[in-house]
Each structure stands twice: as structure tokens, then as C-alpha cells.
Amino acid sequence: MTAIRTQTTHARSGTAAARGAATTFRYVVLIVGALVMVTPFVYMVSTSFKAQAYVLTFPPQFIPNPATTANYSEALTSQNFLLYFGNSLIVAVTATAFSVLISSMMAFAFARFAFVGKELIFRILLAGLAIPAVMLLIPQFVLAKYWNLLDSLPGLIVFYVAGSLALNTFLLRGFLASIPGELDQAMQVDGASAWSRYWRLALPLARPAIATATIFTFLACWDEFPLALTMINSPERRTLPLAIAAFHGANATQWGLVFAASLIAVIPVIIVFLVFQRHFVQGLTSGAVKG
Known part of the structure; x- marks a missing residue:
């Protein structure tokens, strides 16, 4: 033993x-x-x-000595940087709000209603995710020209919303489908309309998924470059990625200046993530990515 x-x-x-x-x-x-x-x-x-x-000393110095804030001062005061920052903020916030609202409505319809061709329409919607965004530049340009949306911030908002609907609908549909149908039925017994069930039941319960969609959409709109480069011609309507690219071209060797401008551009993304991070993790783990 x-x-x-x-x-x-x-x-x-x-x-x-x-x-x-x-x-x-x-x-x-x-x-x-x-x-x-x-x-x-x-x-x-x-x-x-x-x-x-x-900047180019070898070996690289991770602790600057001497340190200076001149790059940040110059970035904020030169080449209408704050104007471009404001343009990006308007476009990203507006496009994110419309995209999340519209996609949540679509997701609610796909998750809760039965109608002819529902699965076919949803699969066609998902098929759009397989198309590289670069391949859509020419069709988007033609549509923007036809609709008189070239060289305008509203034009960017329209195409940013359209481009993000498929992914957001996919994320939100999976989450809304996991909500017990008995809750819907109980509200219907009380006489609640479809809009009431969507606004008072689906949206509050889908906060984690909405936070996830908001972060993804804002990041995509804030960082988008090819479509903005294709559609925007006027300097006063440039978004921040275009401004930083032009800034880099005008100051190709001033890396401290370019990096300072890039760090300023990161601030809104960090703020959005910090605001929604509590719901973001829950949304990723509780059904927001279910198909």
C-alpha cells in the first residue's frame, strides 16, 4: 500500500x-x-x-532625450489639421449612428419575422462580405457621380453606411436571435407593436452587440482611405487619413511630426473603445458573432 x-x-x-x-x-x-x-x-x-x-539615431532610443512637444504643436496648427479632424469626426460619428440604427432594424426583421425569401436575402447580404472593398471603388464612384455625391462629406457617409450594413446585420442578427421568443410574445399579448418590441425590448437587450458593431463601424469609417481618396477633391473636405497622407508627403523626412499627427488621430478610437469596452467583451462572447 x-x-x-x-x-x-x-x-x-x-x-x-x-x-x-x-x-x-x-x-x-x-x-x-x-x-x-x-x-x-x-x-x-x-x-x-x-x-x-x-529620430534616426542608432541604436533606437525609446526614451527621448531631450523630449519635445513641438511636433504636436506644429501638427495641430499647420495645414488645417483641426479642420480635417472635424471632418473625420462628423463623417465617422454620423455614419456609425445611421449604420447601427439601420442594421439593427434589419437584424430584428431577420431574427423575428418570417417572410418570403428571408434566408435568400440574408445570404445575398452576407455574400457582399466576400467582395474586397477595392473592387467596389469604381462602381461607387460611378454611383456617387450619378447621385451628385462626389466631393462631399454626405457622399462619404452614404457609402460608409452602405458598406458596413452587411457585417453589422450579421453581428446583430445572431444576438437578437438568441433572445427568448417568449419575451416578444408577452409584449404582443400586451398589444405592443413591432416598433415597440424593437425599441423597448430588442435594443436594450442587444447593448453588447450594439457596442461591438459601434466599435467596428467607427474604426472602419475613421480609418477609411481609398474611397475618400477617390471621392474627395477639395482640400477643405479632406478627412484625417487623407490629411495625414498629404502631411506625410509634404514632410517626408519629418517622422516625429507624422507620428505626432497619427497619435492625435488615434485618440477618438481609444475613447470609443473605452466607452464601449464593458459591453464589447460581452458582445463577442455571448452571441454577437453567431450566424
Whole structure:
């Protein structure tokens, strides 16, 4: 009996040691991966506080010495940067609001109503996700010209909304379909209309999925470059990605200035994520990505 107990103890010790080694290995891999991901951003932040003479020093300095905020001051005061920032903010916020609203209505219809061709329409909608956005540039340009939407911020908003509807509808439909149908039936017994069930039941319960769709849509609209480059000609109607590209071209060697402008452009994305992060994680894990 003693020998058996000793063997069992050794086996448990070996299993615990193996688990500990596996856990340590996972942590090491995660730490190394995190460092690889974070290092370029840290260097970008560091370079934005360097004078031009210290940008290309070797070995690279992650702690700028001396540090300066001149790059940020120049970025904010030159080449109508704040105007372009405002243009992007208007376009991204408006497009995100309309996209999430319209796609939530579509998702509610797909999840709760039965109508002829529902599955076919939904599959056609999803098929649009397989088409690369670059292939749509020429058709979008032709439509914008036909509808007199070229060189205008409303034109960008229309196409940004249209381009994000398929993904948002897919995300929201899966979440809304997971909501018990008995809740809908109870509201119908009380005489609630379809709009009331959508506004008072579906939207409050779908907050995690809506947060997920909001973050994805805002990020896509804020960073979009090819369509804006194709449609916008007037300098005063440029969005921030176009401005930074032109800024980079005009100051090709001033990396501190370019990085400072890029970091300023990241601020709204960080704010949106911080506002919606509590619901974002829940939306990813509780059904917002179900088909």
C-alpha cells in the first residue's frame, strides 16, 4: 500500500509540474507576443516626442532625450489639421449612428419575422462580405457621380453606411436571435407593436452587440482611405487619413511630426473603445458573432 501511495504521489507531482511548466510556457509566449505587438507603438510614441535630429539615431532610443512637444504643436496648427479632424469626426460619428440604427432594424426583421425569401436575402447580404472593398471603388464612384455625391462629406457617409450594413446585420442578427421568443410574445399579448418590441425590448437587450458593431463601424469609417481618396477633391473636405497622407508627403523626412499627427488621430478610437469596452467583451462572447 505504501508503495502504491508513493507512486500516486509521484504521479500527481509530475502532473502538477507538467501543468506548471505548460502554464509558464503560455505566459512566456503571451508576454513575448505582447512585446512584439506593443514595441512599434511605443517607438511611435517615443519618436513623436523627438526632434528631427534624434529620430534616426542608432541604436533606437525609446526614451527621448531631450523630449519635445513641438511636433504636436506644429501638427495641430499647420495645414488645417483641426479642420480635417472635424471632418473625420462628423463623417465617422454620423455614419456609425445611421449604420447601427439601420442594421439593427434589419437584424430584428431577420431574427423575428418570417417572410418570403428571408434566408435568400440574408445570404445575398452576407455574400457582399466576400467582395474586397477595392473592387467596389469604381462602381461607387460611378454611383456617387450619378447621385451628385462626389466631393462631399454626405457622399462619404452614404457609402460608409452602405458598406458596413452587411457585417453589422450579421453581428446583430445572431444576438437578437438568441433572445427568448417568449419575451416578444408577452409584449404582443400586451398589444405592443413591432416598433415597440424593437425599441423597448430588442435594443436594450442587444447593448453588447450594439457596442461591438459601434466599435467596428467607427474604426472602419475613421480609418477609411481609398474611397475618400477617390471621392474627395477639395482640400477643405479632406478627412484625417487623407490629411495625414498629404502631411506625410509634404514632410517626408519629418517622422516625429507624422507620428505626432497619427497619435492625435488615434485618440477618438481609444475613447470609443473605452466607452464601449464593458459591453464589447460581452458582445463577442455571448452571441454577437453567431450566424
